[in-house]
Amino acid sequence: MGLFHAEHENVLRTFYGQERSEYGRILESLAAFLETQVAAGSAGFDADGGGIREVRTKLFGQGLCRIPFDSHGGMSLPFGIYALAMELVGAADAPTAMSMAIHNTVADGVHRFGTPSQKESVLPDLISGRRLAAFALTEPSSGSDARSMRTTAVGLGTDYVINGSKTFITNAGEADVYLVFARSEKGYSAFLVDRSVPGMTVGDEIPKLGMRGSRTAEVRFEDCRVPAESMLGDDGEAFEHAKAMLNGSRIIMGSICVGIARTAYGKALAYSVQRELFKQRLADLQITREKVADMRTEITSGRLLCLYASRLRELGLDYSSEAAQAKILSTEMAVRVCDRVIQIFGGHGYTDAEVHRHWRDARLLTIGEGASEVLRMLIAGMEVAGSG
Ligand SMILES: Cc1cc2nc3c(=O)[nH]c(=O)nc-3n(C[C@H](O)[C@H](O)[C@H](O)COP(=O)(O)OP(=O)(O)OC[C@H]3O[C@@H](n4cnc5c(N)ncnc54)[C@H](O)[C@@H]3O)c2cc1C
Structure with missing residues (x-):
């Protein structure tokens, strides 16, 4: 299955109605690029501990960071399309996605809070990727x-x-x-x-x-x-500004995790139909099917919550709680899914970096950009304050 598939078509249909074909074409072409130019190098980046610079430059060239901005060379597309694009990048190579997401968080800060002269001097280079x-x-x-x-x-x-x-x-x-x-x-x-x-x-x-x-x-x-x-x-207002920047960024970290989980799940599914044990396919054992169903359900729920939070942002509504919820759900989901994927591969999962690197990548995102504990405090704080 390619990086862009029927599920993406369906979420575009349900969330974006009329414009879905245009957005679908953009995401499909990004996915084709990612499959040939990025995913192939992913194992090497993990093994060497570096090397995404060239790939990042190519993705800047594809206009990835232009997607959510409405000025200075931006494409003015909905934030949810950016979230789906980052899910695809996360599915192809998580470190590349994280590097680009953090870059775009800074660009978002300049776009929101920069003076006209800062915007003129900094934003075009950030949005185009000429500067990181x-x-x-x-x-x-x-x-x-x-x-x-x-x-x-x-x-x-x-x-x-x-x-x-x-x-x-x-x-x-x-x-x-x-x-x-x-x-x-x-x-x-x-x-x-x-x-x-x-x-x-x-x-x-x-x-x-x-x-x-x-x-x-x-x-x-x-x-x-x-x-x-x-x-x-x-x-004196930097914390308020940081909070605004991190709200969007949390959705994107969630989306990257949906991509990580989807790739790891795809590998486990493929393995389970070709691995034979007890004279049958691993995929035919009932307990494997339960894992498959749970993983599939959790990936869909992560994607939908990320898109729901994105949609609130697009509509100008308060989305800070939903962004935190999307990050908690999707990052913890990815860790669980990637853990089950290792289990399905058995000893091969524990020893093959092509299997366990997804768990290692996802693991960071329950910590960075607001650890799960901190985000739970934020959500609960809003809930309790709203009910008093
Ligand atoms: C690979 C990587 C990349 C990163 N990139 C960046 C970056 O680009 N820019 C940047 O500024 N930072 C970056 N970070 C830092 C990251 O955001 C922090 O690691 C994160 O905010 C947690 O801070 P800490 O590591 O100091 O842990 P601490 O804040 O010391 O937390 C320790 C533990 O306590 C928990 N905890 C925190 N508060 C509470 C509470 N109130 N109740 C109960 N438990 C709590 C935490 O969840 C965690 O489990 C990166 C980190 C890593 C590992």
Whole structure:
């Protein structure tokens, strides 16, 4: 089965009615590109722990990051189409999808909160992929509890001086522009920092369980002086801005996981019909069928919740709870599905990276961009506040 299949046609039919054929053509052509140009290299990226740069450049060339933007070279397509496109990229190669998703989170931030001059100077290059972005919030001593960050930005004349360090930063070392969060006099502020600015250094690559094709490293700031105009959004409001950016990003992390799960499931299904044991196919054992049915059902539910949250965003409604729900459901679903896939392959699943890399890739996404625990607190907080 190809990356774009009948289920996608059906969700386009149910969610997007009249425009479905146009969107279908775009997604089908992206899927064909991904099958020939990206999926084939995926095993190699996992084995070598890198190498997605070339693939990412090709995908930028295909206009992947233009999809959700309505200016500066964007395609003005619905966010749900972007979510489906990222599901397809996740199905072809998860690290590539994650790297591009984080890049687009920064582009989304500039699009929403940038000054006209920031938009003119930064957005066209980000949307087209001529320049790559990184999102630098996490620090060695603060992840979920981001408000306890130690990085500071002190105003000095017309500049700000940044000191501190960020860790686990995706695209670090490859990115041209870094969105850096720091404590400022008014609270928390964010800055667009160019890679060439003196005082910013990138550490060695951090080895990882999965998502090995994407680069992860520490970024340090030592008396790093940036002009005041590089502040993104309002001084002191960086957390509000980050929340807005991360809402969309959470849907996309969910969609990437739907793609990961779908690919792993496809491998297990194919294996189960050709593996023979006890004089029958593995797929004919009742207990295998139960696994198949559960996996299939959970993948569909993940995709639908991601699209529902996307649709709320498209309609301008509050979707923060649904984005968190979509991320929890889809990322935890992908970990469960990929675990069952290993089980179906038995010892071959435990020893073959082509099987277990999907579990390793999915595992990150219950942690990054709002860990499941944090998102559960967010959802429950809204529920309880709304019922009091
Ligand atoms: C490969 C990779 C790529 C990443 N890319 C980026 C990036 O590009 N940019 C960036 O800024 N960050 C990035 N991160 C960081 C990621 O967002 C953090 O790891 C995540 O936010 C969790 O923070 P932490 O690791 O410090 O864990 P902690 O915040 O210390 O959490 C530890 C545990 O406590 C749980 N927990 C947290 N709060 C509560 C609570 N209230 N109640 C109960 N349990 C709780 C967490 O869920 C977790 O299980 C990346 C991380 C990795 C591993």
